[in-house]
Amino acid sequence: MKTTELQKALESSITSCQPSAYWKNHMVRQIVKGEEMAKRTKLSTGVIIVAILMLISAVALAVGILVNEYYAKVAEMDASGALGRWNLEDKITFVNTMRECNFEVDPELYQILMNEENTKEERENAADRIVDATYGELIRQQQGYYISKPEDSLGVAPDPVIVFQERYFAEHPEPIDDTPEGREALLKYTDALGYYLRDVYNPFYIQEHDGQGGMPEKTAVTEETAIEALRSLMTEVLGWDPEAVNAMTPEVQWDAEYRIWTVSGEVSADSMKKVTDLRKGIEPSLEGALVEKTAAGYRATLLVDEKGNRSFETLDKEEFRKMHLNDVTPEVNTDAQEAMALVEREIRAKYHVSDPEMNALFCDLLPMGTGEEEGLLVRLQFHTHYQLNQEMKYGAVINLGTGKVEAVYTYDPDQWSAEMQILKYGAETESKHGWYIHWDTESKAELIQRLREIRLCPEHSFREAEQPDEAGMDAFIADAFGVPGYPSAVNEALMARVLLGNEETWDLETQSLMQYLWEKYHIHSEVTAAEMEQGSSEIDRETAVRIVKDAVCEAWNMPKDAMEKWECTAQLVQAPATTRHESLVCYRVFLTRPDSEVGQDTFGGRDNFNYRILLNGTIMDSTMVSEWYSPAEDAERLGRKP
């Protein structure tokens, strides 16, 4: 094709439309009169959902809250990263938005927040308490916190979903679990927000995992940004003449080994005459590494790494890299948007998913780790409901370095291997009854039946002919899972090891599905149902600490006040529970023997006690971690004979 042919075709197409005079006049009239423009496009399902959202908002508007505007502002703050930063400035913006939209804001706290004479901490604390008063309870529920004291405000930002739900619950104060309709309504309500946020701001949601790095990204700082950083250094920090700085020709080098830009630029000595404070401009301590006097003027040099960190003091790359060292500096070649497109294509192909079905799903991205290899892997999860009650449909793992889709899988158990189905059954039953030994006879028989189907332990095939009694079943299971004589040791984790091999050998699909199962069914809990029943009178934090200290003193035969100097932290936490719908709230009390007492007496080392106490005062479990010395070392340390 020739470019002239292309140009002719484009021209003919673009000039082929002749709008009628009626349409043009109508349009002008509507614009000038400020009338609402009639749209030609018809509503899609998504738009209808948003219309529901608008309707709900309109109801809220009637009670005086500018909900639409409010959601939009909060969503914008979220998209711009303000809710992630959540500094004083962001908090002020948020609280002011709340006030503008007629939310109730404590006037005294607001005064503290806005008074610039107060310290930053005081102002931030006031903002936290204002936000907490409206959103604290929901945030705690979402994050699994249980903090009963009002002064324990969380100091975290409410995301758009929390903001949305707060309104929903304000309008629907009845408990949503009471009726399926109520739950359905909430799901619809939240999904409507989800579609809105997804389509307007971001097609995916990046989940954060504790202890893991953020989403690996392509090099954030470009050559242009690095030059811009140098210019701002010269004008804003060194106070050089902006005209001369803008006129200079910067030199830029990218060091692939250290992943650092080196940017330098020179201005003429003449231009420095305009600098009013030469001492600021040519600070002696800055001369040399950062600012050099050249034959014709002055040269400034700056290091900028790919994440935007800058070095003003030293040009030692190794030192600079150490200061800003990350666990991994992955070579990312595929961004999240591209990754999602690649994965969607694979899912469509593998599972024959139609466009509408795919478009109805929400996508979450989870960075898988910070290691050299894991740092580039991202898991994508496609599910049906926005954040709430996620019903998983498909998943995938992609390598952002190579752009290769490493695994694609479905969360539909019917399409899983027999082993995975057994593990699902195990997880489900363990979540109801605890470890295998506590299962009822029917559940045990069902497990055995499933194991026979995959011919696990063929030496026991003789049992197929008979229906063993409970003791026989226990023996069979203990044998099958490699712990003969100890059926009480059989649990989901052991079953997974036997059926799938050691965890280290699992492929990405297996890892993902097992993680999903165990999260869904709260595996890793050894708490029995009886222990879950909490007493009516809840103990407070101090009492929890006291109970632990008494228990330790008693166990180690120490005087009651022996632990007064021990370091102690006590937190209310939500522990994994044994049923799907309930969770277990307890205190985690952590006691550490002070350095001054280490080695004085019986322990021979530094000890840490980690207890979990139910709110009714029952000790749930405890662990003691010690740095033990050998007898010889201990004796040497204490100056005794072994």
Next chain:
Amino acid sequence: MQKETLVPGSISEEELIRLVDTYSGILLGLCRLTLGDTAMAQDIVQETFLKAWKKGGFRQESEKAWLIKVAMNLCHDYHRSRWWKHIDHGASIDEIQIAEPDPADREILALVKDLPFRERQIVILHFWNRMTLNDIAQTLGVSQSSVFRGLEKAKKRLKIELEGG
């Protein structure tokens, strides 16, 4: 020549009528080609003129460039939204007359319509509006290098032959 003298806030009804008369056809064709949908193109043209009215005038850039920029960005917004895929695409024949392209042009236009959305925008702006890479980058709000890459990819897909001069 394009008029560049409008001052912010000074747009009058007459000016709006002039803008609509002058550019509604081109914008409609542009959006229709970009999105492949006449009804949606109509909505975007309406929104573009509404923005022009609200803006009240144009500063340094020409009114044509400004209108194209706004229309292109609205096209992008519509495209980005997944809802548009579900919209019933119904043209309003009584309001717009559309001339049928030549068979040769039709073939080329079909190739253009098959381009990925961003590449299609770049091709239209570059080959139809003779815009430089820098101008396209500013119009679409992307970097010059991504415009360059997009254009190169599109050229390969369209199998465009280099012509002397």
